[in-house]
Amino acid sequence: MFENKDTFKATFLDRLVSMHGKEVQETTPSDQYQTLGCMVREFISSSWVNTTDFYEENESKQVYYLSMEFLLGKQLKNNLLSLGVYSICKEGLMELGIDMEQLEGKEPDAGLGNGGLGRLAADFMDSLASLNMPGHGCGIRYKYGLFEQKIMDGYQIEVPDYWLKEGNVWEIRKSDQAFEVRFGGEVHMREANGDLFFEHINYEPVIAVPYDMPMVGYHNETVNTLRLWSAESIMKDFELSELSNHNYHKIVEYKRRTEEISEFLYPDDSTEEGRVLRLKQQYFLVSASLQSIVSRYKKVHQDLKEFSNKIAIHTNDTHPVLAIPELMRILMDEEGFSWKDAWEITSNTISYTNHTILSEALETWPIELFRTLLPRIYMIVEEINERFCRDLWKKFPSNWDKISDLAIIADNQIRMAHLAVVGSHYVNGVSKLHSNILKNQLMKDFASIMPNKFTNKTNGISHRRWLLVANSCLAGTITEAIGSSWINNPTALQNLTNFSNDRGFQEDIAKVKAYNKQNLANWIYKDSGVVVDPSSIFDVHIKRMHAYKRQLLNVFHIIDLYRRIKADPNLVITPRTFIFGGKAAPSYHLAKDIVKLINTVADIVNQDKTIRDQIKVVFIKNYGVSDAERIIPATDVSEQISTASKEASGTGNMKFMMNGALTIGTHDGANIEIAEAAGFENLFLFGLKPEEVLRYYAEGNYIVREVYNQDPRLIYILDQFINGPLSKEKADFKSIYYSLLNHDEYFVLKDFSSYVETQNKVAHAYVNQEEWLKKSIINIANSGYFSSDRTIKEYGEEIWKIKPMR
Numbered sequence: 113m114f115e116n117k118d119t120f121k122a123t124f125l126d127r128l129v130s131m132h133g134k135e136v137q138e139t140t141p142s143d144q145y146q147t148l149g150c151m152v153r154e155f156i157s158s159s160w161v162n163t164t165d166f167y168e169e170n171e172s173k174q175v176y177y178l179s180m181e182f183l184l185g186k187q188l189k190n191n192l193l194s195l196g197v198y199s200i201c202k203e204g205l206m207e208l209g210i211d212m213e214q215l216e217g218k219e220p221d222a223g224l225g226n227g228g229l230g231r232l233a234a235d236f237m238d239s240l241a242s243l244n245m246p247g248h249g250c251g252i253r254y255k256y257g258l259f260e261q262k263i264m265d266g267y268q269i270e271v272p273d274y275w276l277k278e279g280n281v282w283e284i285r286k287s288d289q290a291f292e293v294r295f296g297g298e299v300h301m302r303e304a305n306g307d308l309f310f311e312h313i314n315y316e317p318v319i320a321v322p323y324d325m326p327m328v329g330y331h332n333e334t335v336n337t338l339r340l341w342s343a344e345s346i347m348k349d350f351e352l353s354e355l356s357n358h359n360y361h362k363i364v365e366y367k368r369r370t371e372e373i374s375e376f377l378y379p380d381d382s383t384e385e386g387r388v389l390r391l392k393q394q395y396f397l398v399s400a401s402l403q404s405i406v407s408r409y410k411k412v413h414q415d416l417k418e419f420s421n422k423i424a425i426h427t428n429d430t431h432p433v434l435a436i437p438e439l440m441r442i443l444m445d446e447e448g449f450s451w452k453d454a455w456e457i458t459s460n461t462i463s464y465t466n467h468t469i470l471s472e473a474l475e476t477w478p479i480e481l482f483r484t485l486l487p488r489i490y491m492i493v494e495e496i497n498e499r500f501c502r503d504l505w506k507k508f509p510s511n512w513d514k515i516s517d518l519a520i521i522a523d524n525q526i527r528m529a530h531l532a533v534v535g536s537h538y539v540n541g542v543s544k545l546h547s548n549i550l551k552n553q554l555m556k557d558f559a560s561i562m563p564n565k566f567t568n569k570t571n572g573i574s575h576r577r578w579l580l581v582a583n584s585c586l587a588g589t590i591t592e593a594i595g596s597s598w599i600n601n602p603t604a605l606q607n608l609t610n611f612s613n614d615r616g617f618q619e620d621i622a623k624v625k626a627y628n629k630q631n632l633a634n635w636i637y638k639d640s641g642v643v644v645d646p647s648s649i650f651d652v653h654i655k656r657m658h659a660y661k662r663q664l665l666n667v668f669h670i671i672d673l674y675r676r677i678k679a680d681p682n683l684v685i686t687p688r689t690f691i692f693g694g695k696a697a698p699s700y701h702l703a704k705d706i707v708k709l710i711n712t713v714a715d716i717v718n719q720d721k722t723i724r725d726q727i728k729v730v731f732i733k734n735y736g737v738s739d740a741e742r743i744i745p746a747t748d749v750s751e752q753i754s755t756a757s758k759e760a761s762g763t764g765n766m767k768f769m770m771n772g773a774l775t776i777g778t779h780d781g782a783n784i785e786i787a788e789a790a791g792f793e794n795l796f797l798f799g800l801k802p803e804e805v806l807r808y809y810a811e812g813n814y815i816v817r818e819v820y821n822q823d824p825r826l827i828y829i830l831d832q833f834i835n836g837p838l839s840k841e842k843a844d845f846k847s848i849y850y851s852l853l854n855h856d857e858y859f860v861l862k863d864f865s866s867y868v869e870t871q872n873k874v875a876h877a878y879v880n881q882e883e884w885l886k887k888s889i890i891n892i893a894n895s896g897y898f899s900s901d902r903t904i905k906e907y908g909e910e911i912w913k914i915k916p917m918r
């Protein structure tokens with residue numbers, strides 16, 4: 113159906129009418145999207161089945177990537193490009209008077225993630241398939257993705273994101289492959305022939321039904337599977353009535369309790385409520401995935417003893433770490449393995465990525481809650497803990513402090529990161545700096561007793577999605593210069609280095625950027641009514657709203673710049689458009705205040721005629737993957753200004769680099785590796801070093817007031833919050849004021865001066881376009897290392913021990 117334009121057009125029209133029961137002229141872009149999506153899925157299906165069969169026939173080792181989040185965004189364009197039929201469709205549709213972009217816009221973003229962690233999982237799926245690697249994802253099919261962010265009167269309002277409203281053309285429900293997941297109840301122990309048997313009774317069953325989505329490789333006919341689980345109540349009516357003693361209300365209650373498990377994604381949040389449900393979600397994902405993996409394994413292989421040679425299971429952060437006790441449970445209780453053998457298999461199967469050192473983000477669960485909800489799993493965790501502590505006792509006799517520091521269960525809490533480290537054969541950080549902090553600070557004692565477990569895998573991004581799909585103009589310009597080999601081998605972007613001084617190529621790059629900026633400017637006008645000048649510097653700060661990411665530092669610079677322009681009517685600066693986007697977790701009040709602050713500053717600045725449009729401030733609401741795809745190609749300056757040591761890696765930074773933006777950033781996460789790759793002279797690093805930040809924390813000798821009192825600019829800015837125009841807002845910016853002056857945990861004031869100085873260098877550098885374009889080209893040329901293809905190859909070779917097939 114995609115052989116050529118004519119067969120495509122004929123099939124498309126035929127399907128369009130039969131699917132929607134309307135005349136072609138009556139169909140909406142949404143109808144057209146549904147039709148094209150279904151055609152693509154059908155087209156993929158034979159490769160999908162073949163890929164699965166091929167892996168089974170070859171008995172190749174498979175990896176399963178367990179993640180509570182997959183921030184997929186849209187699939188259509190990606191899939192069409194991967195299948196090599198994008199231009200046939202685009203041109204065919206054009207001849208039918210249908211605009212491809214409008215049609216693409218009708219696909220809902222699958223927002224099943226908060227930010228970088230979820231997007232990483234999605235880019236990994238893309239790389240696994242494109243590298244012909246037998247790797248699949250396991251996640252939850254949340255009925256509601258991350259909330260939709262609306263802005264009212266400058267405030268963030270959260271609205272449910274019902275992304276499945278029109279269905280999901282990519283998924284296939286497989287009710288015949290459902291599994292039962294058990295919550296609550298009691299465990300009975302029984303002894304027979306000297307063996308202990310465990311029986312889980314009086315539990316509440318939940319049915320996990322898989323919805324499979326195809327993950328399409330680039331031009332290679334590999335289609336892997338992303339399996340998303342949906343929670344349902346047991347289906348047989350008589351069982352239902354038994355379960356609830358024929359009580360209708362109890363049945364309704366039970367249905368509600370089960371179905372809510374896959375209802376919504378938890379916002380990334382340090383002070384979350386309703387945590388029982390979150391733990392239920394985690395076990396639900398893990399139990400359904402492991403039962404499914406073991407059952408599939410047994411279809412293909414004889415002996416479960418070989419499990420870890422044929423299966424690798426990766427846990428994306430600690431959220432799916434119950435995979436460790438769950439695999440133990442299956443092997444012991446259902447397959448009759450001894451503890452020792454089950455442990456050997458489990459710990460050789462599972463590996464774990466740590467994503468953060470923020471202490472509030474390290475998961476723990478109260479024992480009581482955990483034991484009530486997962487009685488058998490609790491017993492296993494307790495046993496893992498006891499055996500581990502006994503080993504520790506041998507290594508550190510009588511050193512109670514050390515043992516309780518390292519224990520999995522302590523202070524009435526289960527520490528998921530400790531469980532993860534003890535039960536995995538590899539633990540990795542996500543940038544060199546982050547992995548070193550893990551090894552030498554946060555998990556120093558673990559690393560000293562198991563030094564070979566700790567490793568680094570610097571994150572990456574899909575260069576297909578973030579360059580080929582998101583910035584086809586730039587991709588085309590690159591291919592014209594160096595050929596298309598970079599698509600399969602992104603390090604070939606290196607060849608652009610030869611063009612960094614080429615005036616003609618610089619001009620081409622400048623034209624692409626100007627075009628993308630004009631498009632973004634048009635879109636901003638439509639979205640928010642703000643007129644922005646496409647020739648100004650587009651200075652972009654898009655990521656989750658969080659104190660450590662320091663949107664405040666950026667705002668401080670804007671307020672200072674605004675003051676300078678107001679103070680000197682003759683001052684001419686390089687015009688700048690400051691663009692923000694990001695969601696604040698609903699109960700993270702400080703982050704929500706910062707959203708309001710940005711919008712308030714935007715109103716003041718944008719309406720002030722006296723500054724002659726030299727600066728504009730834009731807050732793009734409801735930031736998600738599709739927004740990132742639109743904004744990043746149009747960016748000149750990439751804001752990566754987290755407090756040094758706090759951003760484990762960052763992946764936004766890599767996307768910007770690959771699209772030719774220059775970074776203003778701290779010595780944090782992957783920024784450092786980006787600087788090493790591009791050369792420090794080709795970006796703008798500033799501020800405290802990670803070791804300085806860590807020393808201040810350790811010694812507690814950062815005195816905010818000293819910094820504040822010595823810098824009149826800071827006195828002026830902070831004064832705005834309590835006496836100036838910002839204090840006149842209904843909003844209470846005093847909370848921001850006090851959080852900074854009392855504590856300034858993230859060193860906003862400390863780094864302010866260095867940041868402003870560096871921003872002035874940026875403004876100055878931008879004026880010399882020839883130099884700027886040269887730096888931009890060198891950034892693109894060195895961005896190939898940050899492709900997730902490189903990351904996935906490293907995971908495959910060093911952790912999972914899986915190889916590309918075919």
Ligand SMILES: *Cc1c(COP(=O)(O)O)cnc(C)c1O
Pocket residue numbers: 226227228229231654655656735736737738740761762763764765767
């Ligand atoms: C890449 C990406 C992120 C991660 O951005 P960071 O700057 O690394 O925090 C978050 N959200 C979306 C939609 C992304 O595409």
